[in-house]
Each structure stands twice: as structure tokens, then as C-alpha cells.
Amino acid sequence: MVAITRAALARQLSSPYTTRTVASSTVSKKYTKKKKRTVKQRTSSSTISLPLQSYNEIAGKSNITDANGYDRYGNPTGREYDLGRDGAFMGFHILIAQFYSDAQFNDAAMQLPIDQLKSKGFQVTHVKTEDACITELASNYYQIAWIISTNQIQNSKFITALTAFHSTGGAIFLFADNTPYVCHASEFLRTKFGITLEGNYYGGKIMTFKENGHQQIGSFGEHQIFTGITNLFEGITICHPVYSTPTSREVFVTIATASDDNSSIAVYDPSPTSTEGRLCLDCGWTKLYVNWDSAGTARYIVNASCWLLGIS
Template identity: 60%
Template sequence: MNDKMWNCMQNFLQQIQTEVKTRDWKQQINASLVYARQSFEINQEQSIYTLATILILDLIFGWNVYLVGVLLVVYFSVSVFEYSVTINELDWLFYCAIYITFNVIEYSCLHYQFPFHVIYMINCICLPGFLFPDEIYDNIIIIQRSVREFVLNYNKQNQEFYNAKAGQSNIEDASTYDQYNNPIDGEYDLGRDGAFTDYRILIGQFYKSGDMKAPIDALEKKGFHVESVKTELEFIAKLRSEQYEIAWVISSSSIEQVAFIPTLIDFHAAGGAIFLFADNVPYVSHASGFLNKKFGISLIGNYPGNKTLVFNENGYLEPGYFGQHEIFTGIKNLFEGVTICHPIQSRITASQAMTTLATATDGQPCISVFEPPAGSSEGRLCLDCGFTKLFINWNSAGTARFVVNASCWLAKAMK
């Protein structure tokens, strides 16, 4: 090698060395990972348990997995994120299992020079799995979901869901306040921004006239995954899928599906949280139907409120006031609603009654909650008796913060 070529190589190596030393590799790698997650719309938790699932499948089926096999494994792992495994997706997994298994057999034959009778024996062992694939499906799905639950539970134990001011309504040290004397800034909300990425909310908007963009945007800012439907059939099917932790029910004037209330009762009994929204009669049917079945409570009335409630620590039952509770974090003044119904005890039940947190200016309860007793498997429940605030009064006193606070409280996330 002549001197000129040697000098060129030295210069080239020096340039590489300088580049390696000066480049912020950690930042570049993180930026690349963020870009990849955004491109494929996969968040950090999903990425972790996807890689873990692929690794487990790879360990089960052998390391000699060709490109097609890897792609099929990735496809299946991503497709089961939503817990909605269809027959077609199971077929993909079945083909993947067959493909990888025969790759292992082929590799073993070529590399280890196995005798033919060994290959036949392996084929005979694998054949029952191909003929009876349900066990294969179930086991691999169980592995994937177990990995997911482990990751999600680990994250929940190490994540702070609520802000430092949680439970405080009378906040006097905020830097700025809005026109209603409520502090401005997300740190005065109950839930932290982006903290609720593991929670899904299903909205049943049966009163179809309003625009739900603002409430959904506010929920998504906290990290919630939100889906909204406008028919009872869609709502029932999705609620039965066991994909959601919280259900919003925005009442209309009538219930069309007989299965609606039983489905909602089952969801709540299994730990699902519910946010019931009602308004003036007759737009109370869905909320009132559930409350009557569960607690013996009916919703009646059409009070033209349109006033603002004021915080009073123990003023739960005082007309025009609301008391101390986590759902009122960062709220000193709260719009009561335009046309408001109220609950009455229509029959006696064995179930624990709901607790009134706010009383409208006519002296009737307008916001109530249900906190399950210790040892109960039921979910939390919140009732708001003036849902027009979702559509035309979203920017009125405390409305947006109250609705999002209540949803964060319903999540019953670990503190």
C-alpha cells in the first residue's frame, strides 16, 4: 500500500472517529425511536410487549426464522393489541406456526444431517398441532396478553396519575386565574396530562345533536383512548368486547334495545366505571333506566338553571353549592347546566345509595357519585344532570375541568 493511499485511509478514519465522538448518539437513537412509534402509531408500552412477544415466539419456534415468518409474527403481535382477534388473524398465526416449524425441520435436516426417520418423527409430532390448532392459538395469545398485562401493571405501579393539587378546590397560589376565578393550567387538574394512556373510554352519544370534539380532545390530552358511537347496537357490542374501562352514556328520550340496560349493569358489576349524563325530561332515559335498575333511582324535572355553583367544603346539600371531592379539583365556581333534571328514590333497593356532591340552585341534587364499598368488584359511577354543558357550555365556569376530572376519578388509577 503506497503512502498516498495510507494517508487517505488515516484521514477517513479520523473523520469517522471525530463524527462518533461528537455525535449525540443517545439523542439520535431516541429521536429515531420516537419517529418509528409515530409512524406506526404504536406507543412505548405496545412496542415493549410486541418485542417481548416476538422474542417469546422466536424462542418457542426456533431461531431460524426467515423474513416472511418474522413479518407474520409481527403482524399478529400488532393485530392483537386491541384484544379483537378475528378468525383471519388466527389463520395468519396458524400459517406462521406451520411456516416456522417446517423451516426449523428443514434447517435441522441440512445443518445437522438428521436421518430421515428423525424428520418423519418430528413431522408426526407436529401434525397433531396442525390438526388441532386451537391449543396453539390459545397458548400464544395467553403469552402475548400475559406479557402485555405485566408491562401495563409495571407501568401503573411506577406512574403518577394525579397532580400535586389533587382534591383541592380552593387553590390560592396559582399564577393566573380565569374569569370564573378558577386557576389556569393543567397542573390544577386532577389528572396529569398524558398519564392515562392505558385507559379506554367508550362514549355512547344517544343524544345526537351535540358536537363532542371538545370533550374528546380534552380526554385525549390526558392520554385516554376515546371512541364514540351513536347507536345502542354499536355501544352494546363494543362494551361486551371488554376493551374499555370507562363508559360514557349521554341519554336520549328512549331506549331502543332491550339488552342495553342489562349490558351496562354487567359492565359495571365487572368493574367498569360509568359516567351518566342526563338533561331535562325526556332526555333522561338511558341514565334513568340504569339508575332505576341498579339503585331504585329515577330522574325527573326540567329546571332552567343556567347559574353558577360555588365551592363550599361541606356544602354538598346546600342550594347553589358543591362540596370537597377529587372531581372538583381546581374548581371554585362551576356552571350547573341549562335545563336540569334531578334524581328521586323511586323504590327501595339493597344497593348502596349514591352520594350527592353538588346541589343545583333549585335545591335538588345535580351531581352525584357512587363509590363501591370495600371488597366490591363494581366500578365507580358519576351522574351529571345537565349534559348540554358538553355541547354549548364547554367553556363556562369549570365545565371542561370537571368533566375531565370526573373521568380521571372514574379510572380509579393507582396513586
């Protein structure tokens, strides 16, 4: 792990700006229904060219009353209301490990978030097997890994590989859904914090921004991840974290509470001196494909990815 300041963010770009997809067999689910810090950067062979200001001026502000326009959910329209500036993340790499797939959650569906990430400058690799994910995690090529859980872990080395990635500066976006489609995220959190994921709550509602509303039913509070969002879809089938100790609840912090009064989105933000990367947990990954166009989803997903880098 190498901690890199903005002045030191320089490497020789050696790979093209592409999205790679590795196909595999998948498990099918029957669907019925602002602090300053350095960038924790694992060694890679690419150039990272970070502009003086990677975030938009409204970073951290959800309730925007003077926007040029609003969508049908009441969120402001326009890229200037995102957390990250377009093109500001050139040279940063995201690995998307999609372990769940079905007729709806296919490559075409995943292309929607991939395209949004690319608009910010991210380079994206998309894999569908644990073996491919383990290989990519060990490459020192990625700053962020998305882990989209399914109902079983097939490779016993997976959690070890993911934990090593995180402990050496890799940031992780954990996606879970209803039980049993929580395995990868739940096992990592159990290993790291003593937290497990469970539940099959049928949500489908929209959470709203409230000042200091992190733990209020159906609400979310102030956080850079929610920049430009006053209304956010909670997902359809939703799990929730189960905390084994008070300490785990304090360290892995709820920033949004679903309509069942359980944590829906939670984050881990290590100290600036830590070698670990940031973490974000989303408990309803249906928003990635079934409701990508619903309230605030696209902006939230990309905002969270920008935040995970630890740039301010």
C-alpha cells in the same frame, strides 16, 4: 373482571391511539333556550402504563389561592390544577355512547371533550347507536363508558349490557338532561338503585365551592372530581334524581346541588373489595356542548373521568 395493582398494569398494546366514530340516525330535541384502591380493570388487549403518581399534587383541593393565574370565572388556569396529570392515563380506554344529537350537539362539539380526554392519555371510541354500544361494552376493551341519554331506549338488551359492564368493573359516567332526555341514565339507575330521573328546571347558573357544601343550594363540596374548581356551571335544562328509599340516597351520594335545591351531580363509590366500577351522574349534559367554555366544565368532565378509574 380483573383487579389490577400498579405493579401488575402491563399488557401488550395492540391497537393504535385513535378516536373511532360510528355514525347513526339520532333523535333531535327542540332546544329553546382520598382513599387507596386498586384499579378495577376489565380484560383488554392494550398496555396500561401507569406512572407512580397519576394525580397532581393538589388532588382534591378546590380553593387554590396561590395559582399562577385565574380565568374569568375565578378558577385557576394551568394543567397542574387538574386532578389527573397530562399523559398519565395512556392505555386506558373510554367509550362515549352519544344517543342524543342535534345540529349543535354534533361530532364537532364532541371533539372538544374528546381532545381534553386525549391530553390525559385516554384512548376514546365514539358511538351513536345502542347496538354499537352493546357490541363495544362486550369487547372487554374499555374501563369507562360515557352514556349520554336521549328520550327512548330502542334496544331492550341495552340496560342488561350496561349493568353487566358495571358489575364486572366498568366505570360509568351517566349524562342526563331534562325530561324526557333521561331514559338511558334513569333506567340504569332504576335497575341498579331504585332511583329515577325527572324534571325540567331551567338553571344556567354557576355553582360555587363551599366546605361541606355538597347539599347546599347552588354549591358543591370537597371531592376529587372538583379539583381546581371553585365555580362550576350547573347546566341549562336540568333533571334530578328521585330516591325510592333512604338507602339509595345514602349509597348514591350527592356531591353538588343545583340552584333549585336538587342533586345535580352524584356518585357511587363501591367498596375496594367490590367487583363493581365507580359511577358519576351529571344531570345537565348541555354543559358538554352549549356551555363547554363556561365555568369549570372542561376540568370537571376530565377530572370525573380520571376519578372513575379508581386510582389514588
